[in-house]
Structures are given as C-alpha cells and as structure tokens.
Amino acid sequence: MPTDWLKTVGKAVRVTVESTAEVIRETAASTADAVRTTAGVGVGSIAIDVKQTDYKPGDTVAGKITLALEEATDAQRLVVRLYAVGTRTHFVKNESGKTLAQERETLYKFDLEVDGEKTYEEGAHMYEFSIRIPTDAENEAELPEAGIVGDVLKFASSLSQGIKRPTTWTLRAFLDIPWKRNLKKELEIQVAGD
Numbered sequence: 001m002p003t004d005w006l007k008t009v010g011k012a013v014r015v016t017v018e019s020t021a022e023v024i025r026e027t028a029a030s031t032a033d034a035v036r037t038t039a040g041v042g043v044g045s046i047a048i049d050v051k052q053t054d055y056k057p058g059d060t061v062a063g064k065i066t067l068a069l070e071e072a073t074d075a076q077r078l079v080v081r082l083y084a085v086g087t088r089t090h091f092v093k094n095e096s097g098k099t100l101a102q103e104r105e106t107l108y109k110f111d112l113e114v115d116g117e118k119t120y121e122e123g124a125h126m127y128e129f130s131i132r133i134p135t136d137a138e139n140e141a142e143l144p145e146a147g148i149v150g151d152v153l154k155f156a157s158s159l160s161q162g163i164k165r166p167t168t169w170t171l172r173a174f175l176d177i178p179w180k181r182n183l184k185k186e187l188e189i190q191v192a193g194d
Contacts, residue, residue: 044069046183048080048173055133055169056192062130065114065173067183072122076176078115080129084108084191085168108134120175133169133191 050063065080084107092101114127169191174184 043071043073043177043180043183046173046175046185048171048185048187050171050187050189053188054190054192057133058135060130060132061171061189062128063171065127065129066124067120067127067175068124069120069122073120073175073177074118075120076117076178077113078120078127078175079173080112080114080131081172081174082108082110082112082131082133083170083172085170087167131171 045068047066047068048063049066050061055061061082065078067078085104086107088103088105090101090103091098110131112129112131114129169189171187171189172184173186174182176182
C-alpha cells in the first residue's frame with residue numbers, strides 16, 4: 001500500500017512539473033514574441049528607391065517607398081524626410097582660453113507624409129513620392145514660414161557666418177508605429193554646390 005501511494009504522489013508531482021514547464025515555455029515564447037514586435041523585429045521592412053542620387057538645388061527627388069509587412073500593422077503615418085546636416089564652427093571658452101569647436105547640426109528638414117493613420121496591410125506595397133530640394137537652404141525666403149522647421153532654419157540662417165553649407169543630405173523613410181520601434185531606412189544623396 002505505501003508504495004502505491006508513493007507512486008501516485010510521484011506521478012502527480014511529475015505531471016505538475018511537466019505542466020509547469022510547459023506553461024513556462026509558452027510564457028517565454030509569447031514574451032519573446034512581444035519583445036520582438038515591440039522592438040520592430042518581425043514587423044517587416046521598408047526600402048527607398050530613387051532614380052538618381054546626384055542632384056542640384058531646386059531639383060525634385062522622385063522615388064518609391066516599398067513597405068513589406070509580415071502582418072497588418074496599425075501606424076500613425078508613413079513619411080519621407082529630406083534633411084541636411086552641416087558643421088558649425090565656433091569658439092568655446094575653457095581653462096586654457098578659447099578653442100575652436102565644431103558641432104553637427106540639422107540645417108534643413110522637410111517631412112512629406114506619404115500616407116496617414118490607418119492599418120497598413122500585410123504584404124509588399126509601393127508608395128510614390130517627390131520632394132523639391134530648396135534652391136538655397138539658408139535663404140530665408142525659401143524657408144518654411146511657420147513651425148519648428150522654419151524657426152530652426154531661420155536661427156541657422158542668422159548664424160550663417162559660422163555654419164558651413166550642408167555637407168550631408170539624406171532621405172529617410174519611416175513608418176510611425178505607436179508603442180513600437182518604427183520601421184525606417186535612410187539613403188544619402190549628393191546635392192551639387194555643397
């Protein structure tokens with residue numbers, strides 16, 4: 001009799017341990033899936049394709065964004081950003097006097113919303129875009145009139161003595177996904193005269 005009782009308890013403990021291990025495995029798998037999705041892994045990919053990469057001020061950059069999603073995804077917007085980064089040179093006071101310092105800063109930024117808030121469907125989808133490169137990013141007449149971008153560019157224009165022309169022009173496409181890492185891709189372009 002005592003051995004039967006021990007066998008029954010042993011079986012119950014084994015079943016409990018196996019069930020607990022299964023629950024732990026399932027929980028770990030669903031947690032890993034949630035982390036991957038939140039980090040943007042497994043959501044899909046985004047690509048930028050343009051006909052050329054060499055431009056001059058005033059040209060229009062035309063191209064396509066390819067959005068390939070592994071599952072339907074709620075997003076706030078699909079954006080193509082054109083921005084230029086330059087180097088500002090200035091003097092900094094320190095213990096030994098003044099030294100020359102350089103800072104990288106955004107001199108131009110324009111966001112084009114290609115598509116708005118919606119559920120972006122699973123699969124590959126193409127979106128066309130075109131953005132005009134300003135004739136002179138430091139000319140106040142060409143700057144946006146209102147908003148953060150206009151204010152930043154007007155400020156940069158007022159400091160033009162210490163700012164070099166933009167050295168790097170970049171296109172960035174991104175899908176703005178709330179509470180998750182955005183899908184994004186960057187492509188450097190050349191703008192003559194910089």
